[in-house]
Amino acid sequence: MTTGLFAPGSLAGTTPLLRTSLRHEARSFAPWVVIATALTVSSVIAYPLLFPDIHDRQVFAATVGANPALGLIFGPAYDLSTVDGFNAWRSLALGGFATALGAIFIVTKASRGQEDTGQAELLAAGVLGRQSRLLTALLMAVIAALAVGVVSGVITGLCGGGWEASLLLSAGFTITGWMFVAVAAVTAQIGSDSRTASSIAVTVLGILFVLRGFLYSIDAPAWTAWINPLGWIEETRPATGDHWWPLLLGVLFALAVASIGFALQISRDFGQGLIAQSPGPPRGRARTPLGLAIHLNRPAVISWSFAFIGLGVVFGYFTRSVNDLFAANPTMAQVFASGAASPADLVAAFLTTILSLVSIIAAVAGVQIVIRVRAEELADRAEPVLATAVSRERYLAGTVVVAFATPILFLLLAGVFVGIFASTAGIGISFGDALLQAIATIPAVWTVIAIAVTVIGVRPQVMLAAWIGVLASFVLTLFGPSFKLALPDSECVEVFCQAAGVDE
Secondary structure, three states, rough: OOOOOOOOOOOOHHHHHHHHHHHHHHHHHHHHHHHHHHHHHHHOOOOOOOOOHHHHHHHHHHHHHOOOOOHHHHHHOOOOOOHHHHHHHHHHHHHHHHHHHHHHHHHHHOHHHHHHHOOOHHHHHHOOOOOOHHHHHHHHHHHHHHHHHHHHHHHHHHHOOOOHHHHHHHHHHHHHHHHHHHHHHHHHOOOOOOHHHHHHHHHHHHHHHHHHHHHHOOOHHHHHHHHHHHHHHHHHOOOOOOOOOHHHHHHHHHHHHHHHHHHHHHHHHOOOOOOOOOOOOOOOOOOOOHHHHHHHHHHHHHHHHHHHHHHHHHHHHHHHHHHHHHHOOOOHHHHHHOOOOOHHHHHHHHHHHHHHHHHHHHHHHHHHHHHHHHHHHHOOHHHHHHHOOOHHHHHHHHHHHHHHHHHHHHHHHHHHHHHHHHHHHEEEEEEHHHHHHHHHHHHHHHHHHHHHHHHHHOHHHHHHHHHHHHHHHHHHHHOOOOOOOOOOOOHHHHHHHHHHHHOO
């Protein structure tokens, strides 16, 4: 960092502002600490109970190996025969993702969010340097990520996890959070408002997360892990290598990217981003609540559409190499040799899993649209609309229609691209099969969105409860096999047992 970034007086008032901000915002750190801690603690407590002997652990390892879709989310399973190995596989990627997500929201809220709400002008009226607010936002998120690491590491160790593996795992959460503290510092200068800044940072996180899982799942060359900052954290390998040094790369990345954020802060206008916000038309074009809902959510729908095209391409490409992945798995090789199952059977199960994951992401997009209603109310933009002849029911109904319609578009986009790749891969899956499977998930997505509508309509003050359906779907789909909440059918279990060389 140079003196140009931190000129004399540019950091004035940072200490009292940080102290006051922590007093008011520290409670908002709790959900992110709880999520990461719950992941690790539940793993070390539940694993010995659910998989008490080598038989159960062999069957579970075979089940995981038979579903490469799990590798897209959790990463490589280096060792599922021990508590710490299982905890590292199940928690490292998701715990880091949750910590990074929390860090992004903390930074954007305490930096650009204050400019959007006018709080920054009030603070600037006092003795406060130009860089103080951004530095305060970064320090708050750094402290939150550190709290995630310390609390999750200590509690996991006390609950039975190996101390070195638990602390390294939790340190991975912290460093992942710090890296995206820096990313959010940059996007806070780029976006035209806090919402845009958060969206850009979350998009970067999502792309890197999917890329990390995709490269691991297709057994890409080892060097590809080092082109992705999230791959550095994966290479720490808690419980199966205990490599601490990759965390240093994450710290250096955070320092370098944060420096860019401070440099951009100097060059942009107060309340504006480097991406200028385009002025609206002289007169509003929306004539109905539905038209207004479409107008408000159009940018998000377009962005999500490109995201689902990307997901369709990634997952579709993955289906082309899934047979090779099964063949490279010793357990699956025994299954195929015995004739107990065919690659087509497992590919069909894999297709169902990945489209279930796509449907969960589509539900996230739908819930975001629903809670936009509450955001408009809090920003006092709903009052002028409701002051006209528009009833509250019609106002909400317009948003609900958009929230239910857009996931159909997203799932069709993803299904089309998955179907194109799958139907040309010679794996026994036709284009129509993939598309119909995508369509079959729509009612489940609607159910999740309906829960969000109920929450916003009945009790909008507890807006976080709108995400209950998404959380439940995510847990049952991804954590079901880990906690025996969702098991393969009896025939598959028998096959896995036979392949593992044990009695059912």
